[in-house]
Amino acid sequence: MKIGIVGAGAMGSGIAQVAAQNGHQVVIVDNHRAALEKSKAGHQKILARLVEKGKLTEGEDQTILQRLKYETEMGNLQGCGMVIEAIVERLDTKQTLFKQLEDLCGDDAILASNTSSLSIASIASACQKPERVLGIHFFNPAPLMPLVEIIPAITSDSEIVNQAKALIDAWGKVTVLAKDTPGFIVNRVARPFYGEAVRIYEEGMADIATIDWALTELGGFRMGPFTLMDFIGHDVNYAVTESVFTAFFYDPRYKPNFSQKRLVEAGLLGRKTGRGFYDYREGASKPQPHKDEALGQAILERILVMLINEAADALHLGIASAKDIDLAMTKGVNYPKGLLAWADELGLDFVLNRLDALYNDYREDRYRASVLLRRMVAANKKFF
Numbered sequence: 343m344k345i346g347i348v349g350a351g352a353m354g355s356g357i358a359q360v361a362a363q364n365g366h367q368v369v370i371v372d373n374h375r376a377a378l379e380k381s382k383a384g385h386q387k388i389l390a391r392l393v394e395k396g397k398l399t400e401g402e403d404q405t406i407l408q409r410l411k412y413e414t415e416m417g418n419l420q421g422c423g424m425v426i427e428a429i430v431e432r433l434d435t436k437q438t439l440f441k442q443l444e445d446l447c448g449d450d451a452i453l454a455s456n457t458s459s460l461s462i463a464s465i466a467s468a469c470q471k472p473e474r475v476l477g478i479h480f481f482n483p484a485p486l487m488p489l490v491e492i493i494p495a496i497t498s499d500s501e502i503v504n505q506a507k508a509l510i511d512a513w514g515k516v517t518v519l520a521k522d523t524p525g526f527i528v529n530r531v532a533r534p535f536y537g538e539a540v541r542i543y544e545e546g547m548a549d550i551a552t553i554d555w556a557l558t559e560l561g562g563f564r565m566g567p568f569t570l571m572d573f574i575g576h577d578v579n580y581a582v583t584e585s586v587f588t589a590f591f592y593d594p595r596y597k598p599n600f601s602q603k604r605l606v607e608a609g610l611l612g613r614k615t616g617r618g619f620y621d622y623r624e625g626a627s628k629p630q631p632h633k634d635e636a637l638g639q640a641i642l643e644r645i646l647v648m649l650i651n652e653a654a655d656a657l658h659l660g661i662a663s664a665k666d667i668d669l670a671m672t673k674g675v676n677y678p679k680g681l682l683a684w685a686d687e688l689g690l691d692f693v694l695n696r697l698d699a700l701y702n703d704y705r706e707d708r709y710r711a712s713v714l715l716r717r718m719v720a721a722n723k724k725f726f
């Protein structure tokens with residue numbers, strides 16, 4: 343099957359590489375020639391490196407490169423069995439594109455969006471045949487991150503969703519099914535990793551280095567929240583937080599914070615600009631954590647129970663199955679354990695007690711425990 347990719351940025355290029363490595367002829371279309379050239383140069387470099395590392399044999403890189411075509415004209419997408427869109431995150435632009443795709447591609451072509459924050463239903467609504475439109479959400483960098491969220495819209499045909507899922511599975515990815523709700527699984531459940539960490543910092547409970555230390559050294563997370571936000575870029579991370587908050591009708595659980603907003607306003611976007619929560623400029627000293635175990639445990643527990651609460655509530659609301667929620671967090675954002683399995687290990691009564699203590703202390707809706715947790719504790723149940 344010929345695969346079409348629209349948008350040759352970070353995501354489109356990565357997805358195109360995955361498809362080509364899995365034997366497909368791939369057409370990448372972008373309306374900026376410079377983006378196509380950058381994408382092509384990137385593919386050449388990455389594939390050559392894979393040969394050096396022995397992950398591809400000599401010549402295999404050339405075979406893969408020959409499968410990739412870089413085009414500015416949409417007409418080149420004719421004959422594609424599936425097109426994945428990874429253009430700018432704007433609804434009107436995506437809707438215009440999907441209308442065009444529908445005219446160009448055969449009736450049975452699958453049309454997918456890699457959107458992180460728009461509803462699939464709203465994109466599909468631009469089409470005459472919305473039943474063949476779904477969300478296929480990769481993680482950055484697409485060739486390295488195993489997770490792909492498959493998101494049927496309310497209008498999607500389940501047979502088409504199954505076909506798309508089977509294809510992405512065959513590419514060696516770990517697919518999970520998610521409901522078409524803001525942030526899908528990962529970008530919803532992960533919010534407290536950032537938001538609660540900043541809250542702890544803003545309240546003066548600990549400094550950023552200590553919070554990062556607690557999560558990495560005591561919690562086993564690969565990166566602490568402040569290091570991770572600096573890495574992702576505050577423009578991107580803040581935009582996701584704000585869009586999830588707005589899309590959830592301003593649920594206080596997802597409220598953005600001023601510390602990060604000010605960083606964005608000041609242009610201190612993290613690693614890419616040399617400064618964010620940390621200072622990466624030459625000669626800058628790195629703040630050292632206060633390795634106080636009791637404080638570290640309190641920080642870790644607070645963030646962890648908030649994450650578990652999100653995971654439990656996502657399960658309660660049918661966003662995904664327990665298995666898929668845990669897979670999503672381990673395979674999409676490298677969490678050391680699935681959150682629901684972690685909850686079982688900690689004891690659901692412990693998690694609920696910690697959440698209730700936070701709720702009683704703050705009297706804020708942000709700390710309300712999911713009713714599912716409460717019911718499970720009452721019934722003495724576990725997630726797995």
Ligand code: NAI
Nearest residue numbers: 349350351352353372373374377428429430431457458482
């Ligand atoms: P990017 O800005 O790196 O690339 C977007 C590309 O689309 C650019 O090369 C641009 O020239 C092209 N483009 C814009 N409008 C177009 C049009 N009408 N026709 C053809 N090409 C057009 O963006 P990135 O980061 O690759 O994101 C793309 C999509 O993937 C967005 O929907 C984003 O929300 C989503 N996404 C991004 C992730 C990330 O970590 N960057 C992760 C998962 C999803």
